[in-house]
Amino acid sequence: MDRRGFLKVSLGTGLAATAITTVAGCGGSGGGSSGGGDEVTLRYAWWGNSIRQQNYTKALKQFSTANPSITIEPEFADYTAFQERMTTQIAARDVPDIFWIASPQVLTYHKSKLYRKLDDIPTLKWDDYSKEDLETFKLDGQLNTLPFGIFTPVIRYNETVAKADGVTVPAEGPGWTWDSLAELLVAYSKNNPGKRKGTPYAPDHDLTFEAWLRQRGEQLWTQDGQVGFTVDGLGSWLDWWEKLRKAGGALSLSEQEGMGPDWAQVGKKVLVNFGNSNHIIDDAKMFPQEKFRLRAAPIAAGAPAGHKYLYFPRMAIYQRIDDGNLEAAGKVLDYNVNSADMLKTVRLTMGAPTNPKVAEQAAAFASPDEKEMLAIVAKERAAERKPRYEAPPGSSTWRTTMARICEEIALGKTAVPAGAKKLVDEIGAGIKRAA
Amino acid sequence: MTSRSRFHLNRQGRAAHVFLIPWQLGFLLVTAVPLLASLYLAFTNYDILNAPEWTGLENFQRMIHDDQFWASVRVTLIYVLVSVPLQLAFALLLALILDRGLKGLAFYRSAFYLPSLLGSSVAIAILWREIFGDDGLINKGLALVGIHGESWLQNPRTALATLIVLNVWTFGSPMVIFLAGLRQIPDELYEAARVDGAGVIKQFRHVTVPLLTPIIFFNLILQTIGAFQTFTQAHIVSGGTGGPANSTLFYTLYVYQQGFVAFDMGYASALAWVLMVAIAVVTALHFLVSKYWVFYGDN
Numbered sequence: 001m002d003r004r005g006f007l008k009v010s011l012g013t014g015l016a017a018t019a020i021t022t023v024a025g026c027g028g029s030g031g032g033s034s035g036g037g038d039e040v041t042l043r044y045a046w047w048g049n050s051i052r053q054q055n056y057t058k059a060l061k062q063f064s065t066a067n068p069s070i071t072i073e074p075e076f077a078d079y080t081a082f083q084e085r086m087t088t089q090i091a092a093r094d095v096p097d098i099f100w101i102a103s104p105q106v107l108t109y110h111k112s113k114l115y116r117k118l119d120d121i122p123t124l125k126w127d128d129y130s131k132e133d134l135e136t137f138k139l140d141g142q143l144n145t146l147p148f149g150i151f152t153p154v155i156r157y158n159e160t161v162a163k164a165d166g167v168t169v170p171a172e173g174p175g176w177t178w179d180s181l182a183e184l185l186v187a188y189s190k191n192n193p194g195k196r197k198g199t200p201y202a203p204d205h206d207l208t209f210e211a212w213l214r215q216r217g218e219q220l221w222t223q224d225g226q227v228g229f230t231v232d233g234l235g236s237w238l239d240w241w242e243k244l245r246k247a248g249g250a251l252s253l254s255e256q257e258g259m260g261p262d263w264a265q266v267g268k269k270v271l272v273n274f275g276n277s278n279h280i281i282d283d284a285k286m287f288p289q290e291k292f293r294l295r296a297a298p299i300a301a302g303a304p305a306g307h308k309y310l311y312f313p314r315m316a317i318y319q320r321i322d323d324g325n326l327e328a329a330g331k332v333l334d335y336n337v338n339s340a341d342m343l344k345t346v347r348l349t350m351g352a353p354t355n356p357k358v359a360e361q362a363a364a365f366a367s368p369d370e371k372e373m374l375a376i377v378a379k380e381r382a383a384e385r386k387p388r389y390e391a392p393p394g395s396s397t398w399r400t401t402m403a404r405i406c407e408e409i410a411l412g413k414t415a416v417p418a419g420a421k422k423l424v425d426e427i428g429a430g431i432k433r434a435a
Numbered sequence: 436m437t438s439r440s441r442f443h444l445n446r447q448g449r450a451a452h453v454f455l456i457p458w459q460l461g462f463l464l465v466t467a468v469p470l471l472a473s474l475y476l477a478f479t480n481y482d483i484l485n486a487p488e489w490t491g492l493e494n495f496q497r498m499i500h501d502d503q504f505w506a507s508v509r510v511t512l513i514y515v516l517v518s519v520p521l522q523l524a525f526a527l528l529l530a531l532i533l534d535r536g537l538k539g540l541a542f543y544r545s546a547f548y549l550p551s552l553l554g555s556s557v558a559i560a561i562l563w564r565e566i567f568g569d570d571g572l573i574n575k576g577l578a579l580v581g582i583h584g585e586s587w588l589q590n591p592r593t594a595l596a597t598l599i600v601l602n603v604w605t606f607g608s609p610m611v612i613f614l615a616g617l618r619q620i621p622d623e624l625y626e627a628a629r630v631d632g633a634g635v636i637k638q639f640r641h642v643t644v645p646l647l648t649p650i651i652f653f654n655l656i657l658q659t660i661g662a663f664q665t666f667t668q669a670h671i672v673s674g675g676t677g678g679p680a681n682s683t684l685f686y687t688l689y690v691y692q693q694g695f696v697a698f699d700m701g702y703a704s705a706l707a708w709v710l711m712v713a714i715a716v717v718t719a720l721h722f723l724v725s726k727y728w729v730f731y732g733d734n
Contacts, residue, residue, distance in 0.1 A: 080675075084695050091483045112484045254569050254585040258678060397697045404676060411591060413680045430697070433480065 123330035147312030149351030225392030306386035394434025494705035530613035548607035560671030616650035
């Protein structure tokens with residue numbers, strides 16, 4: 001080939017590649033109907049650890065085996081990476097057909113109209129839910145997200161160690177208060193053979209913080225999307241932790257290697273942990289020789305009626321899903337929440353089932369830790385509950401901001417009242433910017 | 436020049452442009468367009484989910500009252516001012532030792548260069564956590580002599596120092612460049628200095644250093660720019676928080692937090708542009724001052 005020929009070939013190849021890229025860029029990607037017959041491909045996005053990835057991938061394959069016309073493309077990521085990927089996918093309008101919603105983003109996505117309504121999809125059944133349940137599931141009166149699990153705030157304690165060290169964790173009731181818990185943790189830290197501390201330093205644990213607020217007549221977020229707690233309300237929580245820490249009842253930041261410690265590292269250093277009810281399932285496995293039990297969060301004297309609450313992880317169907325894929329997507333959602341079959345594979349790491357009948361069925365095959373979790377959630381679910389509201393747009397970093405300020409307080413860089421004011425101001429500024 | 440040769444040159448020019456198309460496309464799509472887009476976004480409120488909203492200089496004004504911004508500036512400046520000179524001094528020292536005709540030079544050169552390849556990797560940052568943590572190697576060593584050490588990474592007074600040590604440890608890259616520079620210095624100059632009665636220190640001061648200044652300058656520019664952009668180590672060691680108490684909140688980590696945690700892309704873009712301008716100014720200052728201390732041999 002001479003030089004002229006070579007140049008022609010090069011130019012031709014370049015133009016062809018450019019044209020292909022351009023055309024490809026205009027096309028949709030994945031998730032569409034295949035065009036022929038009733039074959040449907042859906043994209044399903046979720047987060048978690050590698051065990052959850054394997055379990056859900058297996059369960060989705062089982063679904064496709066039972067429903068050969070529906071293929072599911074899994075899109076999995078770790079929690080932080082999941083949120084980053086979702087945001088870029090939303091910007092590119094390349095959102096998965098079905099996706100889990102990270103708690104700080106529930107109302108942000110709602111404001112951006114990402115959710116398709118769910119109450120008109122024939123393949124997704126709502127018959128097992130009470131009217132009250134359905135009301136609590138709604139966002140601004142719309143049933144457009146699907147709660148698929150229930151978490152409650154708990155104190156998890158190591159029963160094996162407690163028995164060996166002669167410690168009795170008070171039963172739920174009048175003696176189970178924040179003060180009695182603090183006394184127990186401080187006394188235990190001062191005198192136990194394993195030189196354990198009472199608890200990790202965890203004032204940034206969101207669910208127990210919310211329980212504290214609701215017991216004082218405050219809330220995390222208001223219905224109109226503002227900060228629902230006062231500087232004093234937050235200050236009282238931080239103060240409780242500061243007294244506990246200074247009295248030696250909690251691990252130091254050094255001992256737990258910073259805020260948000262790794263349970264595998266600190267589990268051997270403490271008696272109890274502040275957590276979500278579902279955490280027992282994965283966390284207990286890290287210490288297979290020991291038995292863990294749950295207590296509901298302590299209750300402050302004079303706590304108002306209806307202070308108890310449930311937290312729901314949610315999933316949704318993308319607003320722009322192809323109409324031809326909608327019924328199949330409804331079927332997938334139905335499989336997630338209205339059938340115990342999936343739970344047998346994925347287990348209960350995402351909490352107690354929201355469907356009461358499925359929760360009953362799950363008890364039959366649940367492990368002892370899962371049974372412990374189901375029992376405590378059932379009790380909280382039966383209690384009177386005032387409404388709770390999701391995090392408003394602009395507040396997505398409130399948990400990291402809270403962790404930073406708690407860290408500053410523990411290091412003596414900020415006093416509790418100043419730290420509380422700073423946190424409320426920073427969250428408020430973020431909400432204002434997003435408004 | 437005849438019209439035929441002009442045509443010939445033009446044709447060559449066209450051919451050159453054809454071959455440059457992939458690079459030009461890459462530059463436009465991957466560098467120029469995102470750069471201009473980020474310049475535009477720096478003047479907007481943009482959360483990715485909604486269209487950017489023009490806010491003028493608001494993002495830049497916000498920095499003035501942003502404690503986190505100033506904390507990140509402080510941490511980054513300390514890091515640049517301490518770690519870069521230390522790293523270069525250490526690299527030069529090792530280069531001088533290796534230049535003395537050590538046995539197994541190739542092995543040592545490779546062994547010392549290795550940390551430069553690994554230093555900014557995730558694996559090394561994790562290793563650093565294991566070394567300087569509460570139950571880490573350093574504290575285990577101290578425990579043998581009866582000292583109970585706390586986590587070096589959770590103490591605001593020592594956390595940044597551990598990352599400076601990590602940067603100094605990656606001295607291999609400037610060391611190899613110094614070594615090449617040392618090999619270029621003619622032996623006659625040392626012989627002449629010795630004849631004039633200069634000892635080792637005087638030879639170093641009056642022969643080695645002056646002739647090595649272009650290499651020192653080159654390393655200084657590269658390492659300073661790299662230090663301003665430090666990210667991975669701080670992200671891994673602090674779990675992405677920049678803690679404890681903002682002591683490892685590097686500027687790039689703060690840009691990342693604003694862009695990919697808070698999804699405040701407008702503010703993150705403004706921060707990124709401030710960093711770019713700051714690096715440009717520092718580099719220009721280096722060049723301005725270089726005429727007073729860099730000796731190129733031909734002036």
